[in-house]
Amino acid sequence: MSTDSCGVTAHPCPVIFMTDQPRVGILTISDRSARGERPDASAPVIRAFVEEHWSWAIAVYRIVPDEREVIRATLIEWCDELHLNLILTTGGTGFAPRDVTPEATRDAIERETPGLAEAMRADSLKKTPHAMLSRAVCGLRGSTLIVNLPGSPKAVRENLATLAPALPHAIDLLREAPDTEAGHTRTA
Amino acid sequence: MSTDSCGVTAHPCPVIFMTDQPRVGILTISDRSARGERPDASAPVIRAFVEEHWSWAIAVYRIVPDEREVIRATLIEWCDELHLNLILTTGGTGFAPRDVTPEATRDAIERETPGLAEAMRADSLKKTPHAMLSRAVCGLRGSTLIVNLPGSPKAVRENLATLAPALPHAIDLLREAPDTEAGHTRTA
Amino acid sequence: MSTDSCGVTAHPCPVIFMTDQPRVGILTISDRSARGERPDASAPVIRAFVEEHWSWAIAVYRIVPDEREVIRATLIEWCDELHLNLILTTGGTGFAPRDVTPEATRDAIERETPGLAEAMRADSLKKTPHAMLSRAVCGLRGSTLIVNLPGSPKAVRENLATLAPALPHAIDLLREAPDTEAGHTRTA
Numbered sequence: 001m002s003t004d005s006c007g008v009t010a011h012p013c014p015v016i017f018m019t020d021q022p023r024v025g026i027l028t029i030s031d032r033s034a035r036g037e038r039p040d041a042s043a044p045v046i047r048a049f050v051e052e053h054w055s056w057a058i059a060v061y062r063i064v065p066d067e068r069e070v071i072r073a074t075l076i077e078w079c080d081e082l083h084l085n086l087i088l089t090t091g092g093t094g095f096a097p098r099d100v101t102p103e104a105t106r107d108a109i110e111r112e113t114p115g116l117a118e119a120m121r122a123d124s125l126k127k128t129p130h131a132m133l134s135r136a137v138c139g140l141r142g143s144t145l146i147v148n149l150p151g152s153p154k155a156v157r158e159n160l161a162t163l164a165p166a167l168p169h170a171i172d173l174l175r176e177a178p179d180t181e182a183g184h185t186r187t188a
Numbered sequence: 189m190s191t192d193s194c195g196v197t198a199h200p201c202p203v204i205f206m207t208d209q210p211r212v213g214i215l216t217i218s219d220r221s222a223r224g225e226r227p228d229a230s231a232p233v234i235r236a237f238v239e240e241h242w243s244w245a246i247a248v249y250r251i252v253p254d255e256r257e258v259i260r261a262t263l264i265e266w267c268d269e270l271h272l273n274l275i276l277t278t279g280g281t282g283f284a285p286r287d288v289t290p291e292a293t294r295d296a297i298e299r300e301t302p303g304l305a306e307a308m309r310a311d312s313l314k315k316t317p318h319a320m321l322s323r324a325v326c327g328l329r330g331s332t333l334i335v336n337l338p339g340s341p342k343a344v345r346e347n348l349a350t351l352a353p354a355l356p357h358a359i360d361l362l363r364e365a366p367d368t369e370a371g372h373t374r375t376a
Numbered sequence: 377m378s379t380d381s382c383g384v385t386a387h388p389c390p391v392i393f394m395t396d397q398p399r400v401g402i403l404t405i406s407d408r409s410a411r412g413e414r415p416d417a418s419a420p421v422i423r424a425f426v427e428e429h430w431s432w433a434i435a436v437y438r439i440v441p442d443e444r445e446v447i448r449a450t451l452i453e454w455c456d457e458l459h460l461n462l463i464l465t466t467g468g469t470g471f472a473p474r475d476v477t478p479e480a481t482r483d484a485i486e487r488e489t490p491g492l493a494e495a496m497r498a499d500s501l502k503k504t505p506h507a508m509l510s511r512a513v514c515g516l517r518g519s520t521l522i523v524n525l526p527g528s529p530k531a532v533r534e535n536l537a538t539l540a541p542a543l544p545h546a547i548d549l550l551r552e553a554p555d556t557e558a559g560h561t562r563t564a
Contacts, residue, residue, distance in 0.1 A: 094361060095358050095362055096364065099299075102299070102300070103299060111475075111478070113471070113509070114490075115510050117302070118306060118497060118508070121303045121307075122498065125310075130353075130354050130357060131303065132303040132306070133303060133354055133357070133361075134303050135300065135303065140471065143473060145471075163508075165505035165506075166505040166508050166509055170471050173471040173509075174471055174472075176473070285519060285550075287487075290488070291486075305490070309494060310498065313498075319491065320491040320494070321491060321492075321546055321549075322491050323487065323489050323490065
């Protein structure tokens with residue numbers, strides 16, 4: 001259920017607490033990749049995008065099968081114990097019988113952020129009508145943002161490009177201490 | 189509560205199991221049509237579209253009043269007993285006090301497919317600002333896709349045209365046996 | 377928790393029952409404004425828009441802190457006791473830890489109207505990518521429509537302009553007595 005083919009190791013990974021940069025986790029959700037039958041082509045794309053565009057390090061990376069309870073538990077662990085700022089999932093957002101990433105994400109989040117998923121789908125629809133089949137969910141648990149990305153590397157890159165102009169600001173807002181919050185006009 | 193003015197009869201309808209084509213149900217939700225006070229103008233439009241664009245047969249057709257429990261029970265019966273591949277509802281998605289189709293649909297589905305409803309509304313908004321009043325919900329119960337269409341025949345046709353380039357692929361994904369599933373890259 | 381800086385007083389306000397015009401409430405959600413540390417810049421913008429574009433009077437106005445239970449209780453009181461036709465909230469829809477307006481709104485509504493929030497975000501995205509961070513929720517409780525607007529006066533004005541072509545029709549539909557309802561074709 002865990003690999004380091006993305007170039008990072010799973011926790012324990014104490015270095016993630018030694019930087020002021022946002023801490024990012026990549027969770028690949030795929031039965032076949034979890035069984036080792038298929039290389040994970042999307043996580044390296046995510047990692048490259050995050051490092052190049054935001055200079056954020058990947059703190060943790062894991063591959064899990066399309067099991068709702070396993071996905072849910074991993075998300076909660078990464079939010080509550082690793083205190084990640086951002087979790088990017090890839091895979092399991094479609095119509096296939098075992099695609100349950102959105103349901104597991106809803107199980108984990110406390111506050112939904114529907115605008116992110118809407119923006120990703122609207123942008124992708126300009127490329128392909130199949131984008132309307134994405135069931136991606138995005139939301140917050142504590143101060144961690146969870147974003148469901150699709151499974152295909154190409155679609156992953158497109159969706160990250162959609163989020164790019166807003167995501168750093170979103171993470172900044174989440175990292176503010178509650179007692180220093182500046183009121184309700186900070187977001188558009 | 190049941191008519192065959194759309195040209196098909198309610199079940200039992202064994203022919204629906206004798207084809208490899210997707211099996212489609214049309215559920216019209218309207219107090220006045222259920223009372224026979226108003227002809228159902230939308231179901232024939234749906235039927236014509238489905239037959240012309242996809243060559244799929246309508247396996248079952250029914251008119252029910254705007255009653256949440258009746259709608260919910262019909263949807264569940266058609267998913268769990270008739271094993272339809274697609275249910276297209278028409279009516280009951282607006283702001284009127286008795287419009288409860290979306291709530292009944294949420295009661296029945298297990299996995300929401302928000303991209304379909306978003307795409308229909310976004311496209312319709314290009315025609316009329318009233319499109320933002322559609323509360324349509326789409327989602328999956330088992331391997332059946334349920335799509336809420338609006339009540340007006342014109343809007344029904346527009347929304348089906350929005351779904352047309354993606355719906356056959358969606359149905360294909362749902363009809364795959366779980367053990368033959370090809371991984372998470374099949375959908376964009 | 378209550379001020380009249382918007383130029384209207386909190387209830388009791390019997391005049392609101394003496395007109396056939398829709399009755400509108402403005403609920404400002406802001407810790408700092410509730411503590412009197414910051415003037416409420418958005419409510420006057422809402423009031424001006426509602427009066428100028430629709431000639432509707434503001435029946436009630438209140439400022440509450442970012443407390444889910446306080447927001448929820450206020451919304452329910454305004455729906456069930458004041459029988460408002462429209463409640464416009466401002467603030468608390470972002471990513472900050474105390475932004476809980478959408479959650480409190482979901483606690484209060486019975487039927488969601490996702491098309492309004494989608495349309496506001498889609499329009500705002502044409503102005504700024506930060507619009508995708510809006511978590512606004514819209515929905516119905518009884519015959520009252522609740523709309524979450526963002527906190528910034530500029531974004532409030534933009535979002536109201538998005539709703540303007542459809543909102544009066546929405547309110548008309550909600551004010552129809554159930555027994556005079558005209559079937560499911562009234563909305564697009």
